[in-house]
């Protein structure tokens with residue numbers, strides 16, 4: 430099968446190559462997915478799981494990309510709950526070969542049915558940003574109606590999902606980003622916008638929940654805004670500063686079939702809008718992930734037309 434592979438962590442996305450690889454094979458409780466669309470987050474090339482397996486053994490050449498939308502091609506031994514020919518989407522195991530390929534072997538529990546009226550490109554754009562937003566707000570952040578949420582990077586992949594889901598849940602959303610992101614963040618539903626290049630973050634006052642994607646200095650200053658009993662949720666690694674009288678939670682997104690179902694239902698009925706930018710073929714994927722100008726929105730690789 431054709432696949433994108435990486436061998437050299439230091440090379441980043443410039444080290445991606447399109448190659449012929451042995452066909453993926455479904456192990457127990459896996460399904461083999463005929464990949465129609467694949468999503469990739471550049472961060473994964475710096476995560477240990479891309480380079481070594483669960484026993485810390487070198488697993489290169491690795492196939493990156495862990496978001497998938499496609500069709501079940503075959504079932505592994507003992508796999509239940511999904512059937513051959515079914516449309517599926519999901520988030521695949523970070524320590525196994527991924528989805529920038531014609532086929533991917535995926536544990537069935539990491540996949541959810543993809544309704545027939547949701548395009549594969551949209552399906553592949555949802556798992557990381559949608560699940561990260563859902564888990565940060567509702568599982569780790571315990572968001573309640575009427576609370577105020579500070580959403581960093583509110584026009585970005587994760588932040589746009591966080592903004593929309595928080596508003597739908599009845600929260601007041603203060604989004605942040607660059608000056609140029611104001612309209613996009615407000616378009617996703619942010620009640621207020623903080624231009625981090627010109628405004629003072631501290632003017633926001635106290636909030637119930639901070640959803641941090643940056644870490645570092647911005648993350649530390651944001652911890653100071655969490656009111657008593659509130660929460661700092663971050664996806665940028667362990668926080669350097671914790672809220673004085675609140676909780677801090679850092680987490681890595683997990684696959685969850687039920688949450689994927691909640692997310693895709695909201696896309697179908699128009700409550701949730703995904704943030705797709707460039708769509709490219711597998712043959713053009715290396716160029717798409719190495720753009721000469723800063724790409725807006727999520728890049729999706731359409732493996733089959």
Ligand SMILES: NC(=O)c1ccc[n+]([C@@H]2O[C@H](COP(=O)([O-])OP(=O)(O)OC[C@H]3O[C@@H](n4cnc5c(N)ncnc54)[C@H](OP(=O)(O)O)[C@@H]3O)[C@@H](O)[C@H]2O)c1
Pocket residue numbers: 470471472473557558561581582583584585586587588605606607610625626642663664665666680681682
């Ligand atoms: N732990 C986890 O489970 C997990 C899950 C998903 C993502 N992540 C990580 O979370 C981060 C965000 O992911 P994403 O997909 O949302 O990225 P993204 O789509 O690039 O969004 C980031 C947003 O923040 C803005 N931004 C970046 N730096 C800024 C700065 N210094 N000042 C103001 N605005 C700034 C970006 O604007 P520009 O586009 O103009 O730069 C963009 O709108 C990534 O590092 C990713 O690896 C972690």
